[in-house]
Amino acid sequence: MRRRTCAFVLGLSLGIGGALLGARLGGASPLQGSAQAENSCVTCHQRITTPLELSQRYYDWHLSVHKERGVTCDVCHGGDPRARQAQEAHREMRASSDPHSRVHGKHQPETCGACHQEVRTAYLASAHFAKLSAAGLGPFCSTCHLQMANATVRSAIDVSALCGRCHNAEGGIMPPNPQLIKSAQETLLSLSRANGVIIWADRLIEAAEGKNLTIAEERRELEAARKLLQEAKWEWHAFRLEPVRAKADRAFEQGAKVKDRLLQKVYPGSRP
Structure with missing residues (x-):
């Protein structure tokens, strides 16, 4: 039985990796075909090979969730995606360092928030x-x-380095606060743990469906845990760490209970 459980966990790990890769690369893009061909930002920038940084930015977008959702360059940066000449296409666009740019740091809450309310x-x-x-x-x-958003701060090490620039650096703009850094690390770990157990439960639901098992109650409870985790992820951006940590821990506890019940249904006698 332990072998079967270990084999399942290995399959789960591979399945998660495959699912993430598939989410990035698989399936039809909303910008394939005529829609992509009509956007001059896409058709022009995909041919650019120099300078390297500009060329790479196109591939950052090409492999991003923004492309999958049909969010093209002009949505955030401005410009005219119907123009055929570069000067016309870039009209009224500004560098991100320009305080008047739509993607300047001070304007990002408004620009990004148009979708991420x-x-x-x-x-x-x-x-x-x-x-x-x-x-x-x-x-x-x-x-x-x-x-x-291709590269996102996700690990505790990332948090320590990034938040420490202001909160834990000698001569930083804020007084050193090692406890704040530790709390941020633990909160992010809690979010990641809850996310992991919910993904595990999702895979078990797929396995249960393959065996035609009755799992309506588990579905409802897992969706409640998923909603709780999503709220915690949103609230993380207010940086009030204690309530986020509490909500993430509750999502983990609820998700773990569902995962354990599903594990017994799908693989009777296996250990959680």
Whole structure:
């Protein structure tokens, strides 16, 4: 039985990796075919090979969730995606370093928040946004998410390095606060743990469906845990760590209970 459980866990790990890769690369893109051909930003920038940084930015977008959702360059950066000449296409566009640019740090809450409303609401209530508004010193969306959100701060090590620039650095803009850094690390770990157990339960639901098992109750309870975790992820952007940690821990506990019940249904006698 232990062998079967271990084999399942190995399959789960491979399945998660495959699912994530499939989410990035698999299936039809909303920009394939005529829609992509009609967008001059896409058709022009995909042919650019130099400078290297500009060329790579296209591939950052090409492999991003933004492309999957049909969010093209002009949605955030401006410009005219119907123009055929570069000068016309780039008209009224500004470099991200320009304070008037739509993707300048001070304007990112508005630009990104046009789609990410829940995150924007949480961020606008944060001390970070207050600092950004008052002195232009607070972190903004791309501080953590970088371009196209392809690279996102997810690990405790990342949090220590990033938050420590202001909160734990000698001569930083905020007094050193090692406890705050530790709390942020633990909160992020709690979010990641809850996310992991919910993914595990999702895979068990797929296995249960393959065996035609009755799992209606488990579905309902897992969706409740998923909703709780999503709320915690949104609220993370307000940087009030204690309530986020509490909500993430509750999501984990609920998800773990569902996972354990599903495990017994799908693989009777296996250990959680």
